Amino acid sequence: MSKSRQPGAGFIKVIEYIEDAMDPAKNIKTFPFRRQGDTTASRDPEYPPTRKTLGTEISKAIPGNWAAAPDTPAGKPLHRGANANEAENRAIFSKHKFWSDHGTPEEVFWQDSRGTNYCKYYEYESKFKDNYTGVYDCDEYPYASTKEGAAKDKMNYSVRGVDLHQNRSHGGYLGTFYSEYRLTPDEVGDNVEDSPFRMMIVP
Numbered sequence: 001m002s003k004s005r006q007p008g009a010g011f012i013k014v015i016e017y018i019e020d021a022m023d024p025a026k027n028i029k030t031f032p033f034r035r036q037g038d039t040t041a042s043r044d045p046e047y048p049p050t051r052k053t054l055g056t057e058i059s060k061a062i063p064g065n066w067a068a069a070p071d072t073p074a075g076k077p078l079h080r081g082a083n084a085n086e087a088e089n090r091a092i093f094s095k096h097k098f099w100s101d102h103g104t105p106e107e108v109f110w111q112d113s114r115g116t117n118y119c120k121y122y123e124y125e126s127k128f129k130d131n132y133t134g135v136y137d138c139d140e141y142p143y144a145s146t147k148e149g150a151a152k153d154k155m156n157y158s159v160r161g162v163d164l165h166q167n168r169s170h171g172g173y174l175g176t177f178y179s180e181y182r183l184t185p186d187e188v189g190d191n192v193e194d195s196p197f198r199m200m201i202v203p
Contacts, residue, residue: 011166021141021158024059030158031122043154066200077196080183081147089149093118119161127161136161
């Protein structure tokens with residue numbers, strides 16, 4: 001993806017976010033924070049890792065980076081997942097009840113709804129307090145449409161509120177990319193090597 005040429009220039013905020021997520025030096029500051037001891041088995045979606053900086057944050061091992069060495073976690077490819085993978089990935093950070101430290105005690109349990117997501121917890125004051133709809137989308141990386149999404153390892157992923165229109169535009173081009181390179185969903189679930197790909201970000 002190019003940050004200066006179309007179509008990439010039309011969703012620059014999404015590209016910048018993916019760039020941060022793929023960079024171990026930067027993704028240590030992306031939400032949700034990863035800390036020693038957080039594992040897939042222990043993570044309860046109803047209790048997001050605290051948004052407070054504790055000084056124990058560690059980098060995430062997020063795959064899909066073309067620029068990283070292929071024998072490193074960051075250099076491993078992404079794989080197009082089955083339709084069920086997308087639902088499982090999104091269920092980790094959205095559309096479910098979870099506890100929050102925002103507001104009064106009566107407001108801290110966020111209700112189960114389509115609009116509930118971790119982005120609103122982590123970026124409430126900066127983006128979502130007065131703009132619940134029509135401005136920001138909660139975007140995730142690795143993509144929910146991949147086998148390496150949030151459900152694969154619930155701490156080695158990132159979410160960020162990004163411009164809604166840019167996010168929808170990027171999603172359309174991602175679908176085109178899948179189609180052009182015949183990266184079809186692996187509905188069987190036993191042959192993921194049919195659809196490996198990595199992300200390259202250029203100026």
